[in-house]
Amino acid sequence: MNKRDPLYSLRARAASPTYVTQPYLPPLAEFIPYLEEIWESKVLTNGGSFHQQLEKALCEYLDVDHIALFANGTLALVTALQSLRITGEVITTPYSFVATAHSLLWNGIKPVFVDIDPKTLNLDPERIEAAITPQTTAIMPVHCYGHPCDVDAIQRIADNYNLRVIYDAAHAFGVRNENGSVLRCGDLSVLSFHATKVFNTFEGGAIVCPDAKTKQRIDHLKNFGFVDETTVVATGINGKMSEVNAAFGMLQLRYIDEALTRRKSIDHTYREMLAGIRGIECVKMAGETTANYSYFPILVNGDFPISRDALYASLRESQIYARRYFFPLISEFPMYRGLPSASPANLPVASDVARRVLCLPIYPGLEMDQLNTIVAVIADCAR
Known part of the structure; x- marks a missing residue:
């Protein structure tokens, strides 16, 4: 130098x-009582007490009706696509983290890239229609950097062509527009609680669901497709959030x-x-x-x-x-x-x-x- x-x-x-x-880390001493409770209960996963508490608390904080917690945001993206039975082609942005498009390939779906708006850096609604083909089944926009997409324009296009809309909302925790939480937009919104995000659970993610029936299907899919001890209804995956992660999320919400x-x-x-x-x-x-x-x-x-x-x-x-x-x-x-x-x-x-x-x-x-x-x-x- x-x-x-x-x-x-x-x-x-x-x-x-x-x-x-x-990553933002609350005082370690405040996390110890949560761990002691987990040690006492011996419940480490499978929708335990902290998992249920965090789902409820996040619904209240984010002003959404239903939320399903996941081990990470990528599993949540993969499962969101499966829950809506998306196939064929999905229009998405090239300007995002690779997990956005990877979730499509994992489901055997062809990504169709569309350019971004020069001001918002989000998917440009004016370019979406030209990319729609008979094989198009959905649009997957990203609220890039937490800045909301033009959700009204995107929804109009989706309605006109009978397409689903799944928002990659990994950056959009707590973001609101003039109509309220942007997480209410589209058919589903997917959050990431990775250590780099504004709200983290060490690793984690979630799907914001519009109704109880959709959440139930997602909960089945993230737990191998199990409904009960002997009944499997879907080819699900292991996407559950652990009790340690959920407990940390409860502490994070304080701050x-x-x-x-x-x-x-x-x-x-x-x-x-x-x-x-x-x-x-x-x-x-x-x-x-x-x-x-x-x-x-x-x-x-x-x-x-x-x-x-x-x-x-x-x-x-x-x-x-x-x-x-x-x-x-x-x-x-x-x-x-x-x-x-x-x-x-x-x-x-x-x-x-x-x-x-x-x-x-x-x-x-x-x-x-x-x-x-x-x-x-x-x-x-x-x-």
Whole structure:
């Protein structure tokens, strides 16, 4: 490191790396009584007391009617598709984590990629209709970065063509629009409670269900298809959340509002500090009335003196591990790039955004001196 570098003192003070995210962990002492109760009951899984408590508590917090807990969000996506008996082709976004499309392949479904809106970075409703074929059975949009999709436009298209809508809502915990919880939109919404998410259960996920009958079918599917000790009604999988994960979720709910408030503060501070840096564009909100500030993506534009990848490398030199979410596009991975819809010519907006996006660190424990260092590195690269 060059000691004449104006950022030397800031970089030298970095005691440890700053990652793009860090899980929120409540006080360990507060988790011990939950574990003691599990040890006393000897019930570790199969819909125990904490599992039932967390389902009820999440329904109340998220303002939804029914929720089915899962061991992780990917199993929830796979099961959501099975529960609605989706086949054929499903229209989805190339701009997401690979689990979105992987869940389709696991079910023998052909993904059809459609480009994204340049402002919201979500699936562009204006491009969906052109991708519909006689084999299309559903649409799987993603509320990218927790910013809501144009749910009304998507639902109109689905209604016109008799299609199902399953939202990958992995980023959208607690997000609301003018009509209430976005998790109520579509036929099903799938959540992730992975350690990187705003609400985590170490590992975990859930499906938001519109009615008790749908939840019952999903509960059967996540438990091998068992209805009772001797009756199996479907080719289910083992997707159950353990009691330890559910108990941790109950504790996390005590602190979720505090964690979201801190995220909001960091988001606002970033926007203020980056506002004067030419060539750096902060991704705007997309109509949410309640946001969860799950990510902080910026776009590196042509006015910035160096490329996105060069900025990424400069941040890493200062032990700041920003991430290029989402680069490369799902459509560029080997198992997808042979699809006609995966052609870059079909996805100009997503291809462009993937080359310019950078998600900066954001999590409740991010300190002001870390935030100052992040912005200082970006500002230095802008000179």
